[in-house]
Amino acid sequence: MSNEHIVRSFAHELERLSNLITQMGGVAEAQVDAAVKAVARRDVALAAQVMQADLRIDAYERDIDAEAVRLLALRQPLAQDLREIVSALKIASDLERIGDYASNIAKRSLALAQVPVVRPAVAIPRMGRLVESIMKDVLDAYIERDVQRAIAAWERDEELDDLYTSLFREVLTYMMEDPRNITPCTHLLFMAKNLERIGDHATNIAETIHYLVVGTTLRAARPKNDGSSFAVVEPGGSVMDAVTEAVERGLPRDGGPDNDGAGHAA
Amino acid sequence: MSVQTHIPATAMASRPAAGIHGTKMVARDVKVFYGAKQALKGINLEIQENRVMALIGPSGCGKSTFLRCLNRMNDTIENCRVEGLIALDGEDVYGKNIDAVQLRARVGMVFQKPNPFPKSIYDNIAYGPRIHGIASHRDEMDEIVQTSLQRAGLWNEVKDRLREPGTGLSGGQQQRLCIARAIAVSPEVILMDEPCSALDPIATAHIEELIDELRENYTIVIVTHNMQQAARVSQKTAFFHLGDMVECDDTEEIFTNPRDERTQGYITGRYG
Numbered sequence: 001m002s003n004e005h006i007v008r009s010f011a012h013e014l015e016r017l018s019n020l021i022t023q024m025g026g027v028a029e030a031q032v033d034a035a036v037k038a039v040a041r042r043d044v045a046l047a048a049q050v051m052q053a054d055l056r057i058d059a060y061e062r063d064i065d066a067e068a069v070r071l072l073a074l075r076q077p078l079a080q081d082l083r084e085i086v087s088a089l090k091i092a093s094d095l096e097r098i099g100d101y102a103s104n105i106a107k108r109s110l111a112l113a114q115v116p117v118v119r120p121a122v123a124i125p126r127m128g129r130l131v132e133s134i135m136k137d138v139l140d141a142y143i144e145r146d147v148q149r150a151i152a153a154w155e156r157d158e159e160l161d162d163l164y165t166s167l168f169r170e171v172l173t174y175m176m177e178d179p180r181n182i183t184p185c186t187h188l189l190f191m192a193k194n195l196e197r198i199g200d201h202a203t204n205i206a207e208t209i210h211y212l213v214v215g216t217t218l219r220a221a222r223p224k225n226d227g228s229s230f231a232v233v234e235p236g237g238s239v240m241d242a243v244t245e246a247v248e249r250g251l252p253r254d255g256g257p258d259n260d261g262a263g264h265a266a
Numbered sequence: 267m268s269v270q271t272h273i274p275a276t277a278m279a280s281r282p283a284a285g286i287h288g289t290k291m292v293a294r295d296v297k298v299f300y301g302a303k304q305a306l307k308g309i310n311l312e313i314q315e316n317r318v319m320a321l322i323g324p325s326g327c328g329k330s331t332f333l334r335c336l337n338r339m340n341d342t343i344e345n346c347r348v349e350g351l352i353a354l355d356g357e358d359v360y361g362k363n364i365d366a367v368q369l370r371a372r373v374g375m376v377f378q379k380p381n382p383f384p385k386s387i388y389d390n391i392a393y394g395p396r397i398h399g400i401a402s403h404r405d406e407m408d409e410i411v412q413t414s415l416q417r418a419g420l421w422n423e424v425k426d427r428l429r430e431p432g433t434g435l436s437g438g439q440q441q442r443l444c445i446a447r448a449i450a451v452s453p454e455v456i457l458m459d460e461p462c463s464a465l466d467p468i469a470t471a472h473i474e475e476l477i478d479e480l481r482e483n484y485t486i487v488i489v490t491h492n493m494q495q496a497a498r499v500s501q502k503t504a505f506f507h508l509g510d511m512v513e514c515d516d517t518e519e520i521f522t523n524p525r526d527e528r529t530q531g532y533i534t535g536r537y538g
Contacts, residue, residue, distance in 0.1 A: 004536060005534070005535055005536055006535045006536065007535055010535070076493075076494050077534070078493060078497070078521045078522075078533045078534055079521060079522060079523065079524050079529075079530050079533055079534050080530060080534055081534050082521070082522060083522065083523070215522065215523030216523065
C-alpha cells in the first residue's frame, strides 16, 4: 500500500510540521553545544549569544503548537496522522525545556568566568559530549522514524546518570577542601544537573518516537542511575558507600537539586 | 429468494449461551452471495450487549450487506443467498422457528434517508405496536407513543402537533421520528445504516447524543462513512474491506493504533 495521502495538502502540512521539529531539534542541539563550549572556553560573548538565541527555540515551540492545533481542528487526524501530531506537540515541549537548560548553563557560565578555574569544570565538556551524542541519535531517530536507534539512545541515558553522580561526589569534596570553591562548584553542580535533565528530555523524545512509530508506549522502566540524591560527604566517610547503601536499600532514585534563578550569583 | 443455512459443526459448538460475556449477536463464517457474486467472504463477529458497534469501510465492502443479514433484510432481495450462522441470544436467526417479522421487531432498523410513513407523527409511532398487537388500549398506545418519542429526544418538539404529518418535520426530526418508530416495538438491537449522512451537524449531534443514551437499553450496530462519527459514538469498530472483516477492536485502538495496514490506509485517507 502506498503511503501517500489522497489529500496531498494534508501530507504537505504533516511534512512541514515534521520539518519544524527537525529544525527546532537542530537549534536545540546547537544551543547545548554552544552553552557547553561557553563553559569550557570561559567565553562570555558566546554565553550571551546562547541566552539570546533561546528566544528562537521558544518561537519554534509556539509555531509548532499553533500548527499542530490547526491540523487537529481542520484535519481531524486519526491513527498514524494523529500520533504524528501529538508527538510533535510533546517533542516540541521537550526541546523547549532542553533550550531552557542550555540557556541556564550559559547564564551560569558568566558567573563561573568571574572566578578562578576549578578543576572539576573539565567534567562539563565530557558530560556535554555525551548529552550531545544522545540528542543527535534521538533526533536522527526522529527523522528516520527509527525505533531501534531511539531505544539505543534511550538506554545510554544510564551512562549520563553515572557521569553526573560521579561529578556530584567529586564536586562535594572540592567544596569541603576550600570554602572559596563553594560558589563555582555550586554553579558546576547546577550545570551538571541541567545536562542530566537534558538527557532525561532526550529520553522522553525517544519514548515519543516509540509511540509515534509503534503506536504503544515503551513498556520497560527507564534506566535511572542518578544516585546523587543520596550522596553525602563527611570527613573520613566514603561517599560511594553511602550511595551504594542507599541503592541497596531500594530507595527511589530520582530528584535532585532543582533549577533556580541563581545563574548570576557569583 | 433462497436462504441457505448450512451451519458448520464448529460454529454450532462455539455458539455462546445468551447473556454470557454480554454477547448479544454472533456471526460465524457468514457468506453472502448476490447471484454468482460473493459479497461477504466469511465474516466472524461478536456484537456485545448494550454497546455500540460501528462498521466502517469503503463503499461496496459489504458492511451494509452484513448489517442487513442481522435482521434478515436480505431475505427481500432476489438472488441473495446467506450462508453461515447468525445468532441472536444464541438462537440462529435463520432457524426454522424464527419468524422474520418477529425477528425484525427484536432487531429494528433505521435507514440512511429518513423515511417516515405519509401519516401523522402519532401514527408513525403507533404503526409497529399496532401490527404487532403490542397495545391493547388507547391509553396504552398513547403511552408507547409518548415514551418512544421521549427516548428519541423528540417529544418536546412535537408533543403539540402529534396529528400533523411526520413528513412535515425537518430532516433531523424525521430521522429521530424513525428512531422513535423503531423503538416503539421494544427492540433489543437497533441497526443503523448511515443514519446521519443526510443531516446537518446539529441534527447529527442530536442523533449521536441519542445513540449514546439508547445504548443503556439497546444494542446498536451502526454503519457509517464518517470516521469521526464512528470514533465518537461506538465502543467497538469493525473495518470491512472487499467482503472481508479485516479488523475488529476497541474503537480507541482502531483510531489511534490500527493493527492492519488496510485499516490504517482507509481511516487516514491514503491510497489503498
